[in-house]
Amino acid sequence: MTRMPIVKALNTSLRKALETDPKVLIMGEDVGKLGGVFRVTDGLQKDFGEDRVIDTPLAESGIVGTAIGLALRGYRPVVEIQFDGFVYPAYDQIVTQLAKMHARALGKVKLPVVIRIPYAGGIGAVEHHSESPEAYFAHTAGLKVVTPANASDAYWMLQQAIATDDPVIFFEPKARYYDKGEVSTEAIPDPLHKARVVAEGTDLTLAAYGPMVRVALEVAAAAAEDGRGIEVVDLRSLSPVDFDTLQASVEKTGRLVVTHEAPVFLGMGSEIAARISERCFYHLEAPVLRVGGFHAPYPPSRLEDEYLPDLDRVLDAVDRALAF
Amino acid sequence: MTVDSTAGAGKAPRAAKKAAPRTRAKAKAPRTATTAAAPELVQLLTPEGERVEHPDYSIDLSPQELRGLYRDMVLTRRFDGEAAALQRQGELGLWASLLGQEAAQIGSGRALRDDDYVFPTYREHGVAWCRGVDPLNLLGMFRGVNHGGWDPNQNNFHLYTIVIGSQTLHATGYAMGAQMDGTDSAVIAYFGDGASSQGDVNEAFTFAAVYNAPVIFFCQNNQWAISEPTEKQTRVPLYQRAAGFGFPGVRVDGNDVLAVMAVTRAALERARTGQGPMLIEAFTYRMGAHTTSDDPTRYRHDDEREAWALKDPISRLRTYLADNGLADEEFLADIDAESDRMAKRVREGVRNMPDPETLAIFDNVYADGHALVDEERAAFAEYQASFADAAAGEGH
Ligand SMILES: Cc1ncc(C[n+]2csc(CCOP(=O)(O)OP(=O)(O)O)c2C)c(N)n1
Numbered sequence: 178m179t180r181m182p183i184v185k186a187l188n189t190s191l192r193k194a195l196e197t198d199p200k201v202l203i204m205g206e207d208v209g210k211l212g213g214v215f216r217v218t219d220g221l222q223k224d225f226g227e228d229r230v231i232d233t234p235l236a237e238s239g240i241v242g243t244a245i246g247l248a249l250r251g252y253r254p255v256v257e258i259q260f261d262g263f264v265y266p267a268y269d270q271i272v273t274q275l276a277k278m279h280a281r282a283l284g285k286v287k288l289p290v291v292i293r294i295p296y297a298g299g300i301g302a303v304e305h306h307s308e309s310p311e312a313y314f315a316h317t318a319g320l321k322v323v324t325p326a327n328a329s330d331a332y333w334m335l336q337q338a339i340a341t342d343d344p345v346i347f348f349e350p351k352a353r354y355y356d357k358g359e360v361s362t363e364a365i366p367d368p369l370h371k372a373r374v375v376a377e378g379t380d381l382t383l384a385a386y387g388p389m390v391r392v393a394l395e396v397a398a399a400a401a402e403d404g405r406g407i408e409v410v411d412l413r414s415l416s417p418v419d420f421d422t423l424q425a426s427v428e429k430t431g432r433l434v435v436t437h438e439a440p441v442f443l444g445m446g447s448e449i450a451a452r453i454s455e456r457c458f459y460h461l462e463a464p465v466l467r468v469g470g471f472h473a474p475y476p477p478s479r480l481e482d483e484y485l486p487d488l489d490r491v492l493d494a495v496d497r498a499l500a501f
Numbered sequence: 502m503t504v505d506s507t508a509g510a511g512k513a514p515r516a517a518k519k520a521a522p523r524t525r526a527k528a529k530a531p532r533t534a535t536t537a538a539a540p541e542l543v544q545l546l547t548p549e550g551e552r553v554e555h556p557d558y559s560i561d562l563s564p565q566e567l568r569g570l571y572r573d574m575v576l577t578r579r580f581d582g583e584a585a586a587l588q589r590q591g592e593l594g595l596w597a598s599l600l601g602q603e604a605a606q607i608g609s610g611r612a613l614r615d616d617d618y619v620f621p622t623y624r625e626h627g628v629a630w631c632r633g634v635d636p637l638n639l640l641g642m643f644r645g646v647n648h649g650g651w652d653p654n655q656n657n658f659h660l661y662t663i664v665i666g667s668q669t670l671h672a673t674g675y676a677m678g679a680q681m682d683g684t685d686s687a688v689i690a691y692f693g694d695g696a697s698s699q700g701d702v703n704e705a706f707t708f709a710a711v712y713n714a715p716v717i718f719f720c721q722n723n724q725w726a727i728s729e730p731t732e733k734q735t736r737v738p739l740y741q742r743a744a745g746f747g748f749p750g751v752r753v754d755g756n757d758v759l760a761v762m763a764v765t766r767a768a769l770e771r772a773r774t775g776q777g778p779m780l781i782e783a784f785t786y787r788m789g790a791h792t793t794s795d796d797p798t799r800y801r802h803d804d805e806r807e808a809w810a811l812k813d814p815i816s817r818l819r820t821y822l823a824d825n826g827l828a829d830e831e832f833l834a835d836i837d838a839e840s841d842r843m844a845k846r847v848r849e850g851v852r853n854m855p856d857p858e859t860l861a862i863f864d865n866v867y868a869d870g871h872a873l874v875d876e877e878r879a880a881f882a883e884y885q886a887s888f889a890d891a892a893a894g895e896g897h
């Protein structure tokens with residue numbers, strides 16, 4: 178067990194993948210000497226060479242498109258998109274090609290491409306550096322979408338994503354890069370697409386993922402002081418979603434609040450609310466409530482504290498759900 | 502005027518030939534592609550401040566105009582330095598310095614007419630200055646109070662664009678419109694060496710060529726895209742890209758304000774007279790970090806920077822002005838005083854820049870309104886008010 182921040186856990190995981198599988202490649206802008214703008218790939222080019230840790234031209238469509246070609250040739254590219262807002266030039270390649278190619282080839286080809294995307298806000302950045310575009314990808318059949326919330330999951334989920342024979346969009350909560358946690362490289366990890374109950378409670382289920390897990394745990398702690406037991410579920414995987422774990426929790430608590438930074442309208446919370454309403458109709462004591470971003474562009478950084486769902490806003494929804 | 506898109510073709514493509522090795526041996530991108538060879542670099546003022554002639558480009562400026570260019574560059578550099586200082590003091594979240602690129606920006610910016618239109622990246626503070634955009638307005642997005650903060654149509658200076666390369670297409674479309682309207686206005690799109698790799702930029706070249714649009718593609722090749730040197734983007738000098746699209750390209754000494762102005766004027770004249778687009782590669786250097794978040798010591802050597810410091814755009818013009826009796830002590834002192842005043846105004850202006858109202862989050866999302874935005878705004882206002890009510894309640 179070693180205590181390390183998420184950014185180091187990711188770096189360690191990439192190093193391990195490069196060591197164990199000669200087909201693993203890292204591609205992206207500034208991933209070489211610089212080690213990426215967040216230093217996730219720090220030192221990897223020095224140790225594994227420019228052929229395996231590749232500084233690409235500044236063209237996201239090119240990066241993903243060539244990663245597809247490399248995957249067709251038997252490689253396992255791990256692509257870095259520098260920031261959430263810069264994945265869109267690659268969106269066409271991801272949605273029209275990467276996601277569908279296995280099906281079109283009647284299963285004859287596999288596309289083991291991992292696309293790492295630092296996402297979400299809270300770092301005081303300029304436009305396009307704070308967005309949460311996960312729903313666009315979860316909405317696309319053929320892609321798997323996951324997001325770790327702690328160092329151990331960062332390490333293991335990246336290992337598992339790289340080992341997956343399908344394309345995986347790997348969202349990294351950039352505002353949590355320096356959150357530290359214990360990482361055991363010997364442990365037997367949970368399956369990649371399994372949700373996890375990270376705090377137990379009997380009064381209400383609070384589902385969160387990525388950067389919002391920390392907030393959800395703060396909510397549970399605050400509610401506990403008022404004598405309310407909040408069960409926090411870290412979804413971890415956004416496609417597929419582990420509805421069984423959620424269902425079990427909601428059958429126990431009878432209430433569900435879902436929170437994410439992404440806009441509420443047609444966000445992950447919408448699908449979760451619909452599914453849980455179908456599965457747990459007779460157990461629900463209140464409608465499923467969602468807390469998230471607004472139907473507005475991510476605001477300039479001086480407003481992001483107001484825009485982002487925080488302890489107060491989630492507690493407000495918890496109160497409303499409990500008051501039903 | 503002969504602006505031949507294949508100029509230098511006889512000498513340059515050595516690098517291009519090497520790019521397709523017959524063996525499977527690892528092909529190394531030759532550094533000569535974009536640096537040492539420097540074919541056909543248009544220069545009118547040497548780094549030593551000496552006026553030289555070029556067969557295709559000339560310029561004849563009055564003493565006052567020359568002094569004006571000097572003043573623009575000095576004030577722009579001062580503004581840039583002030584903004585960097587404000588970032589260090591926590592007043593700005595980020596700053597993208599243009600240090601070293603003053604001549605590329607002032608030379609091109611001052612070649613424009615008021616009715617021309619500019620599509621900048623995020624680093625065109627010098628061009629903004631030429632357009633008359635209040636420097637304070639540039640700082641709003643770097644402080645985090647807005648995403649742009651000026652009316653693009655007031656100075657024909659579009660908002661800064663952060664997504665690399667996008668604006669080149671907007672510029673092309675705008676130019677297509679200007680042409681359809683029967684005006685002789687031109688459009689200039691700024692972008693970087695890194696941006697030249699983006700699909701959008703290459704599509705902009707295609708559209709501009711096909712529609713013969715009056716757009717100038719102004720590439721500031723500052724040798725770096727964050728940590729990646731230009732060799733990671735191209736194996737031919739960037740200006741030569743234009744030939745394949747069917748319009749001329751030229752490489753100019755980007756630290757020579759006179760040459761940049763001459764070349765930009767020529768390109769604008771072509772555009773105005775229906776001869777279509779042109780690519781200008783201003784060969785320059787990013788003297789500072791990519792932005793205040795960047796640490797260039799991780800990827801480049803100081804000696805490169807030192808070599809470029811000898812080609813400084815401002816000192817060569819100062820030498821020229823001094824040697825020719827065009828600038829005396831008083832002139833230089835006046836500019837210093839003006840710089841100080843401007844810097845003070847910027848400092849105070851930034852410190853007093855108010856944070857936006859929270860509900861501004863919901864402003865201007867749509868031109869014609871939207872029910873969901875209205876609903877969310879109302880709900881959020883109510884939510885916020887509940888805290889005020891609670892606070893008031895506690896007071897009783
Ligand atoms: C589509 C997109 N991808 C990545 C980025 C992140 N990024 C910001 S600036 C930059 C390098 C740009 O280099 P260049 O075009 O040479 O312009 P310079 O910064 O040197 O002026 C990168 C990769 C971005 N802003 N947009």
Ligand SMILES: [Mg+2]
Nearest residue numbers: 693694725726
């Ligand atoms: Mg550059």
